[in-house]
Amino acid sequence: MNELWEDMGPQLWPAFWVTSQLTFWSAIGSLIWGTILAAMRVSPVPVMRSFGTAYVNIVRNTPLTLIVLFAAIGLYQNLGLTFSSTIKTNNFWLAVLAFIVYTSTFVCETLRSGFNTVPLGQAEAARSLGLSFTQVFGIIVLPQALRATIGPMGSVLIALTKNTTIASVIGVAEAAALMKTEIESFADQLLVIFAVIAVGFMIITLSEGAVFGWLAKRWAVKR
DSSP: OHHHHHHHHHHHHHHHHHHHHHHHHHHHHHHHHHHHHHHHHTOSOHHHHHHHHHHHHHHTTSOHHHHHHIIIIIIIIITOOOSOSSHHHHHHHHHHHHHHHHHHHHHHHHHHHHHTTSOHHHHHHHHHTTOOHHHIIIIIIHHHHHHHTHHHHHHHHHHHHHHGGGGGGGTOOSHHHHHHHHHHHOGGGHHHHHHHHHHHHHHHHHHHHHHHHHHHHHHOOOO
16 A cells, blocks of 8 residues: 555646646637537528537537547647647647537537527517627627526536546546556555545546536526
8 A cells, every 4th residue: 555655646636737737728618619619509690500510419429539539640640730849748738629629519508508598588689779699699698698507517517527537548647547557556456546536536526516506506697
């Protein structure tokens, strides 16, 4: 046990810090791209609606592992897409890109459910005043939908946090990669390693759930 902790202990914080960074940047990108997709799906332009629908249906039904591998092999090795001259940093951002591509579809659908909470009369009244679709969406519909979906967005973020473990398949040194390394060195203490990593993820996800639960109560739309 002492040998395990001496080897694993100093690496725990750096590994979970990478996990936290993956979650943070992927969440920001997913919120932006997911909002754009949601706008496309309710757009009056048929081409945009078709693209948004096809993107969401295809990507969310594709295994995340395949998307991560496509980012590493297809975009990097075959197409030469690079974010950094350092392989470690480049793999990190490729993983972030893959998570954004995937998670944004769930953000989109969560927002679309929030659109249904906005009374139709508000949008119609805004259009009758001469506001464009973009103005109605950005000023009237989106702010209310965001407030109505804070709780579900927390669930999407928790799922994203757990999905970051897949980044280990392309060599990103996050918590799951550390777990695999430690299992190879200390296979006889498998349960202990699993427990330590599980507790780390529980701390992160329970904290996220508590924060979003508080925000949902604080900013809930009163009707």
